Amino acid sequence: MSDKENRDRPNRAATVGIHGRSSEGRTPGSPVVSPIVQSATFHWTKPEDGDLLYSRYGNNPNQLEVGQKIAALEGTESGIALGSGMAATAMVFLALTEAGDHIVASTHLYGATRSLLLDELPRRGIETTFVDPDLDQGWREALRPETRIIHIELPTNPTxxxxxxxxxxxLAREKGITLTCDATFGCPVNFRPSDSGIDVVIHSATKYLSGHSDLIAGAVAGTEDVIDQVTRMSRLYGPALDPHAAWLLDRGIRTWMQG
Structure with a gap:
């Protein structure tokens, strides 16, 4: 990335943070700030009406808007907002693995993520090998034929x-393995994992993305295929983000470049 691109990038991120990926579809008189759609259910009478809208499904307008805005900031095809950062992490692991699979993860992880990998996923037949990221060959040596995910955290929380x-x-591309990254402490204006070849980005949106310490939320950004898988898993486990919290998260993203 050139010096000029670096100088221009905060302005582009600020614009995306306010307006999202594009302004297509807006009409004169439409609100600049979307209203809070505080509804669990929506009118739907026949299949021709389209997909069933249900806030537990994550397709409430507020949920969809903030998820796609985060995807735009991260430079990925799609995104989904969820009820917490750990919900986002858990849904990614559960969506992309099954019994008998293997994960390779950095030793430098958020404590709850480490507990999920060590204590909970083994109950579902999913094993994890931890690698010190300072050991260059450790990643390759830890891989198995059944490895499905390499998971890292950048910057690490809290160190x-x-x-x-x-x-x-x-290495992940070479082996056909999905590389996931918890980038909570990076924030897309400072570090965009997709620019470095990372496939799936995870956030605890409670922190920098919201910026006001008044909500709990998480987010996942990646390809449409990955987000579809995460969405299907979240509809089973139910960690949907409340529409009001989704609106507050969108508000936080609109203002996080102003500090």
Whole structure:
């Protein structure tokens, strides 16, 4: 990325944070700030009406809008907002693995994520090998034929360690493994994982994305296929983000470049 692109990037991020990916479809008189759609259910009478809208499904207008805005900020095809950062992490792991699969993860992880990998996923037949990110060959040596995910955290929470993810991304592409990254402490204006070849981005939106310490939320950004899988899993487990919290998260994103 050139110096000029670096200088211009905060302005682009600020614009996307306010307006989303594009202004297509807006009409004169439409609100600049979307209203809160505080409804659990929606009128739907026949199949021709389209997909069933139900706020537990994550397709309430507020949920969809903020999910797609986060995807735009992260430079990915799609995104979904969920009820917490750990909900986002758990839904990714559960959506992309099954019994008998294997995960390789950094030793430098948020404590609850580590507990999920060590204590909960083994109950579902999913094993994890931890690798010190400072050991370059450790990632390759930890891989198994059944490895489905390599998971890292950048910057780490709470120690703010950072390492170059590009060699790991290259290895993941070589082996056909999905590389996931919890980028909560990076925030897309400082670090966009997709620019380094990372496939799936996870956020605890409670922190920098919301910025006001008044909500709990999570987000996942990635390809449409991955987000479809995460969405299907979240509809089973139910960690949907409340529409009001989704609206507050969108509000936070609109203002996070102003500090």
């Amino acid at each position: 703010l360690r950072f390492f170059d993810p590009r060699p790991i991304a290259q």
